[in-house]
Amino acid sequence: MLKNLLKNKLLITFIALIAIAIILPMPLLFPATSNDAEAALASSEEFRNSALWLFDNTFVPVVVLAILLELFSLALRRRATIIKRTTTKKKATLILAMIVLSTCATFAFPISTAQNQAQQTPLAKIVIIVILDGTRADVFWGTSHWITSHRDEGAWARRFICTYPTVTYPNIVSIVTGTWPQIHGCELSPRYVKERNYLILRDYRTPRAEDIFEVADNYGILTVTVMASYSIGSLIGDSNTTHLDGGDARSNMEKAIRFINEHKSEIEARGLLMCIHLIDSDEYLHDFSSDSKEYKSAIAMEANLVGMLINNITAKGWANDSVVIVTADHGGIGNAHFNRYPPLVDEVPFWVWGGPVLPGAVINGGRLIDIAPTVAFILGIRKPKESTGVVLYKLFKPDVLENLKGISSVESLVLEEYSNSLRGAYVDTVLYLCGFMVVMFLLSFTVRGAIIGMRIIRRLSRYASPTPHRKYRYKYGGVK
Numbered sequence: 001m002l003k004n005l006l007k008n009k010l011l012i013t014f015i016a017l018i019a020i021a022i023i024l025p026m027p028l029l030f031p032a033t034s035n036d037a038e039a040a041l042a043s044s045e046e047f048r049n050s051a052l053w054l055f056d057n058t059f060v061p062v063v064v065l066a067i068l069l070e071l072f073s074l075a076l077r078r079r080a081t082i083i084k085r086t087t088t089k090k091k092a093t094l095i096l097a098m099i100v101l102s103t104c105a106t107f108a109f110p111i112s113t114a115q116n117q118a119q120q121t122p123l124a125k126i127v128i129i130v131i132l133d134g135t136r137a138d139v140f141w142g143t144s145h146w147i148t149s150h151r152d153e154g155a156w157a158r159r160f161i162c163t164y165p166t167v168t169y170p171n172i173v174s175i176v177t178g179t180w181p182q183i184h185g186c187e188l189s190p191r192y193v194k195e196r197n198y199l200i201l202r203d204y205r206t207p208r209a210e211d212i213f214e215v216a217d218n219y220g221i222l223t224v225t226v227m228a229s230y231s232i233g234s235l236i237g238d239s240n241t242t243h244l245d246g247g248d249a250r251s252n253m254e255k256a257i258r259f260i261n262e263h264k265s266e267i268e269a270r271g272l273l274m275c276i277h278l279i280d281s282d283e284y285l286h287d288f289s290s291d292s293k294e295y296k297s298a299i300a301m302e303a304n305l306v307g308m309l310i311n312n313i314t315a316k317g318w319a320n321d322s323v324v325i326v327t328a329d330h331g332g333i334g335n336a337h338f339n340r341y342p343p344l345v346d347e348v349p350f351w352v353w354g355g356p357v358l359p360g361a362v363i364n365g366g367r368l369i370d371i372a373p374t375v376a377f378i379l380g381i382r383k384p385k386e387s388t389g390v391v392l393y394k395l396f397k398p399d400v401l402e403n404l405k406g407i408s409s410v411e412s413l414v415l416e417e418y419s420n421s422l423r424g425a426y427v428d429t430v431l432y433l434c435g436f437m438v439v440m441f442l443l444s445f446t447v448r449g450a451i452i453g454m455r456i457i458r459r460l461s462r463y464a465s466p467t468p469h470r471k472y473r474y475k476y477g478g479v480k
C-alpha cells in the first residue's frame, strides 16, 4: 500500500516535471513583434544550450550512480533472500528507454533547400567574417577600441548566443554551416577530447554538413580562410578554397590584407567570402582569466585590427560593396569556457559594418547559426543545406531590402521565418530537458529501491541476531 503510493508519487512528480519541461520554453514560440522574435532567438538558444548541458552533465554520472545503487540494493535483497525480478525488469526497461532517448540525440529537423538556384542580386559582393576567439560580449563592449568608437557606423546585437558545447571547433563550424553541432556533427575541439571525461555523447568529428564557403564557391565566389590553425581551416570550404591558416591575430590580419591587396581585380570580378580567425583573446583568457587587463587589451588589439581591415576596404572604394561581420566563437569565465554553465559563457559580441548595413541599427538578439543564412542573403546565394538559422533582416537598410530584394514588410517576414527556426530549438530544448528528467527519475527510482531494501533488512534483523543489523546500519545508514 505505502509502496504503491510512493511509486505513484514518483510517477506523478515525473509527469509534472515533464509537463514543466514542455511548458517552460513555450512562451518563446509565440513572439508578438519582430523585436520579440529576435530576443526569442537568443533566449531559445541559451535555453537549448542549458538543456543540453544539464542532460550531458547528469547522464553518465547518474547512470553510474544508479548502477551502483542497484547493485547495493540487489545485495541487500539477496541478503534478505527477496529478489524481485519484476522490479529489476522495470528498471532495465527504464534504462533502455533512456539510452534510446539519448542516442537519438539529434532532434532538430534540418531544412533542406533546393540545389543551386540562380544567384540573386547581392546586397554586397564582399563578405568578411572576423572571429575573435573566446571573446565575452560584456568585455568586448566594455573596452574601448576601434569598434566601440565606430559602433554606430555599423549595426550590432543586444544579445548574441553561441552554440553548445562552448568551444571553438563546434562553434566555428556552426558559423559556416548555419546549424547546431548536434546536426553538423563536429561537437568538440580536438584538444578537449581527452578532457571531456564523462561527456561521452560529444566528440570531435569531421563536419558532415555543407558550409557557406562550399556554396559560395559553387557560385564562383572567391573563398579564403585565415584561421589560427590548419586543422580548423581544413574543415571549411572545398578544394578551391584558399587556406592561409596558422598564425596569431596580427599575422593573420596582415596575411588577409595582403591577400586582398594582391587579388584586388579578381575580388572585384568574382566577389569574396573570407573568414579571419584571431586567436590571441582566447589565449589571454586561458593564461590570465576573463577579468584580467591582459584579456581586455588582447580583445582591444584584435578590434583595432578590424579597424585596419575596414580602412583598407574603404581605401579601395569597396565600402558600398562590402560587409564585415565581427563576432566570437564563445565567451569564457575565469580561465576557461569548456563545459561551463552555458549562460555564463555563451554570450558573444556581434557587430556588422558595410554598404547595405543600417548604421546604428540594434537587433534584439541572434545566434551564431544565423550568420551563414545572413551571409547567403547578402551574397544572393542559397543557404547551406542543413542550415537551421535565419536571416537577420533588421541589420540592413530598409530601402536596400525593398529595392534589391523586394522586401517591403520586414516585420511580417521576420515573424513568419523566425517562428520556424524557433520551433526547431523548442523541440530540442524539450527533448533534452525530458532526457534530463528521465535521468533524475532513474536516480530517484534506484534510491527508492535501495531504501526499500534497507527497510526489509531492518525488519528481518528484528527476528535475527543483532550483529548483521548493526553492521548494515553502520555501513549503509548514510544512503538516503
Ligand SMILES: [Zn+2]
Pocket: 134, 282, 286, 337
Ligand atoms: Zn579556449
